[in-house]
Amino acid sequence: xxxxxxxxxxxxxxLVSVLGIEDRAATIDAGTELLGNxxxxxxxxxxxxxAALEERFGVVIDDDEVTAEVFDTLGSLSELIDAxx
Numbered sequence: 287x288x289x290x291x292x293x294x295x296x297x298x299x300x301l302v303s304v305l306g307i308e309d310r311a312a313t314i315d316a317g318t319e320l321l322g323n324x325x326x327x328x329x330x331x332x333x334x335x336x337a338a339l340e341e342r343f344g345v346v347i348d349d350d351e352v353t354a355e356v357f358d359t360l361g362s363l364s365e366l367i368d369a370x371x
Contacts, residue, residue: 293364293367293368293371294315294316294360294361294364296342296343296367297339297360297363297364297367298311298314298315298360300335300338300339300342301314301320301335301360301363302314303338304331304334304335304338305324305326305327305331305335306326307324307326314360315360316359316360316361316364317359317360317361318359318360319358319359320357320358320359320360320363321354321357321358327357332352332357336352339363339367343367343370343371345367345370345371346370347366347370351366
């Protein structure tokens with residue numbers, strides 16, 4: 287499935303809201319590394335982000351889908367959501 291700009295923007299909005307990084311939103315794009323790059327994205331924040339994404343998009347993200355690869359970049363996280371829609 288092709289990644290859509292709308293999905294990236296929507297996932298970014300959830301990410302920025304959950305992490306409280308509105309001041310850095312303009313610097314985040316599909317290639318932005320998440321894990322290891324955003325100090326706010328710790329293990330608890332990952333769980334909060336998963337719950338917020340599930341609620342926003344009406345999808346279920348299985349535990350085995352919460353991997354370092356999925357949370358590598360905003361683009362890879364958006365690809366998971368796109369695949370679920």
